[in-house]
Amino acid sequence: MSDDRLHICMTMDVERIKACSPLGGPPDWRFAERSVRSYCEELANLGFHATLFIVPDTATQQSEIFRDLETSTEAELGLHIHPQCWGDRYQDLDAYEYFGGYSGAEQRDFLEGASDQWET
DSSP: OOOOOOOOOEEEEEOOOGGGOTTOOOSSHHHHHHHHHHHHHHHHHTTOOEEEEEOHHHHHHTHHHHHHHHHHSOOEEEEOOOGGGSTTGGGGGGGOOOGGGSOHHHHHHHHHHHHHHHHO
16 A cells, blocks of 8 residues: 655754853753744644654753643653763863764763753
């Protein structure tokens, strides 16, 4: 059976604020909240549900916002990680790699730590 429908997935990488994320991010937490809320609400108004890939530090900082968006707009929440910007690592960016630069065991360690932080 053929399905000719076009399937669309609308995603957003939700980073930390720029001061703690040399790879890029919003200028402050208020701007970050306004951006993610507007994105999710506009998509919901159009009949779509956003998928948000959220870095652990932002998930911790703005957990109430994401829980609200999950309920009010049916946004899907997922983990997003940059090892070099996680925690205080952004202070020595050159000392860390992108996620794919680590061994499988190291990646599992990152994911376990990020998952633990995510669940708090």
